[in-house]
Amino acid sequence: MPLLAANRFKGKLIVVEGIDGSGKSTQISLLSHWLRSQGFAVAFSEWNSSPLVRETTRRGKKKAMFTPTTFSLIHATDFADRTERYIVPLMKAGAIVCADRYAFTAYARDVARGVSRRWVRNLYRFATRPNLSFYFRVPLDVAIGRILGGRDAIKYYEAGMDMQLSRDVEESFRIFQGRILDEYEAMAEEVGFHIVDATLSIEKQQRQMREIVIRELGDSLKNGVLRMEPGEMHAIETASAVL
Amino acid sequence: MQLKPPLQFYNEFLPGINCEELHGKLIVIEGPDAVGRSTQVAKLRQWLEQEGHAVLDTGMARGALAGKGIKQAKEGNTLGPITMTLYYTTDFADRLENQIVPALRAGFVVLTDRYIFSIMARAIARGEDRRWIEQVTGFGLVPHAVYYLRADVRHLVSRVVLGRGAFDFWESGMDIRFGDNMFDSFVKYQTKLIRALDVMAKKYAFITVDATRPSDAIFRDLQEHISNLEIKRIRNTPWINATVRARESNGAKRRAKS
Numbered sequence: 001m002p003l004l005a006a007n008r009f010k011g012k013l014i015v016v017e018g019i020d021g022s023g024k025s026t027q028i029s030l031l032s033h034w035l036r037s038q039g040f041a042v043a044f045s046e047w048n049s050s051p052l053v054r055e056t057t058r059r060g061k062k063k064a065m066f067t068p069t070t071f072s073l074i075h076a077t078d079f080a081d082r083t084e085r086y087i088v089p090l091m092k093a094g095a096i097v098c099a100d101r102y103a104f105t106a107y108a109r110d111v112a113r114g115v116s117r118r119w120v121r122n123l124y125r126f127a128t129r130p131n132l133s134f135y136f137r138v139p140l141d142v143a144i145g146r147i148l149g150g151r152d153a154i155k156y157y158e159a160g161m162d163m164q165l166s167r168d169v170e171e172s173f174r175i176f177q178g179r180i181l182d183e184y185e186a187m188a189e190e191v192g193f194h195i196v197d198a199t200l201s202i203e204k205q206q207r208q209m210r211e212i213v214i215r216e217l218g219d220s221l222k223n224g225v226l227r228m229e230p231g232e233m234h235a236i237e238t239a240s241a242v243l
Numbered sequence: 244m245q246l247k248p249p250l251q252f253y254n255e256f257l258p259g260i261n262c263e264e265l266h267g268k269l270i271v272i273e274g275p276d277a278v279g280r281s282t283q284v285a286k287l288r289q290w291l292e293q294e295g296h297a298v299l300d301t302g303m304a305r306g307a308l309a310g311k312g313i314k315q316a317k318e319g320n321t322l323g324p325i326t327m328t329l330y331y332t333t334d335f336a337d338r339l340e341n342q343i344v345p346a347l348r349a350g351f352v353v354l355t356d357r358y359i360f361s362i363m364a365r366a367i368a369r370g371e372d373r374r375w376i377e378q379v380t381g382f383g384l385v386p387h388a389v390y391y392l393r394a395d396v397r398h399l400v401s402r403v404v405l406g407r408g409a410f411d412f413w414e415s416g417m418d419i420r421f422g423d424n425m426f427d428s429f430v431k432y433q434t435k436l437i438r439a440l441d442v443m444a445k446k447y448a449f450i451t452v453d454a455t456r457p458s459d460a461i462f463r464d465l466q467e468h469i470s471n472l473e474i475k476r477i478r479n480t481p482w483i484n485a486t487v488r489a490r491e492s493n494g495a496k497r498r499a500k501s
Contacts, residue, residue: 052319052326056308059312060308066308067258067337068258069257069336070340074308077326077330077332080323080329081322084323084325114259116256119255119378119382122379123379125372126325126372126375
């Protein structure tokens with residue numbers, strides 16, 4: 001029995017998942033630009049980005065007030081807001097919604113923090129099942145190398161410092177991301193991930209993604225999904241909202 | 244009042260909380276809007292403190308983490324029903340872990356104005372899935388007593404009109420617009436809330452108190468019940484799952500041995 005209800009809207013939902021440094025954000029951004037260039041109405045939704053919840057999350061992080069349970073719940077609240085106000089109405093209207101992280105991030109991350117698997121799966125039961133879920137599989141060391149090379153500091157909760165895994169931020173980050181990776185791998189079959197080898201070149205990964213989109217959604221994209229006629233494309237500003 | 248451990252969770256253990264350490268008493272006052280809960284909480288607090296008990300009183304959206312955010316969200320016009328449910332649940336979890344549990348550890352009497360049951364009732368009244376919300380809030384501790392102040396909608400309406408003199412947007416469920424004006428919406432929404440609480444009354448062993456009577460009479464009832472709480476501990480609520488029962492009987496065996 002699938003956990004999430006199937007997408008019954010005109011539009012489509014494509015999500016990317018993977019640990020920090022897996023390159024998923026780059027890939028979903030490339031994919032959404034490509035879909036837009038094909039004339040589709042594309043909307044983009046990012047994890048932890050609801051303006052309604054932002055202040056609370058910021059307060060909690062700044063003062064280190066979160067427990068595993070409240071951390072999980074505030075992210076679910078954020079997700080619910082984006083779902084109710086943005087993702088569902090746009091899918092109803094026939095848009096392709098691209099999400100950088102989805103409920104599966106909570107399945108992995110909250111469980112890595114010690115929240116019960118069953119509870120967190122129930123918590124997100126209001127979410128629509130994506131039409132496509134890509135999982136960017138990457139060895140821990142490669143991902144960590146990318147993160148440490150690209151940014152100056154890993155944040156407290158990102159590193160799982162709230163769990164006192166280690167006093168050293170990098171070491172804590174490594175242990176925590178390792179646990180998240182294990183959870184992703186364990187759920188791959190359950191949630192039907194399309195697995196992408198995230199050690200390949202950016203171009204190769206993107207080609208694979210597009211092939212999968214065409215193969216899996218090709219025909220259904222012709223019916224119902226909002227699309228501009230090629231002639232109209234220059235007339236209308238194609239910039240889209242990002243939430 | 245002799246205070247005895249342990250309390251237990253409904254169907255989900257919270258990481259990092261050992262129920263054996265919780266020596267206080269957890270008392271819940273539930274009921275629909277405007278039924279007079281806060282008056283009773285204030286009276287009970289005064290009385291319990293005179294009796295020498297340390298009292299913590301808490302209620303919805305009063306947590307340090309999410310209280311402010313909820314108030315702000317309610318001032319806007321974009322708060323959806325699932326989002327609202329989860330925001331309140333976030334606040335509840337924050338208060339449970341950071342106020343209620345520490346107070347119970349220290350042997351306080353915790354008086355709470357509303358509990359998971361109001362969160363559930365509001366969700367159910369808005370058409371959300373009952374099993375979903377029951378499981379989401381399943382990390383709540385089973386209280387020693389839940390007093391359900393019950394009144395019919397007519398009584399609530401008269402309390403609102405005679406008391407505050409105006410209907411409140413959220414108490415009227417105007418986010419869903421159950422009617423085309425505040426009065427009609429209030430009546431429909433509060434009827435749904437009362438129905439949802441009535442259903443829970445059996446399942447969660449509420450002690451139903453007729454709240455259409457004068458507040459002193461209600462208070463005397465509550466006093467009498469609470470004085471007897473020591474022997475009237477709620478055990479074996481049908482809700483508690485097998486793991487909890489197993490844990491309980493293991494604990495009982497251990498206690499028997501020692």
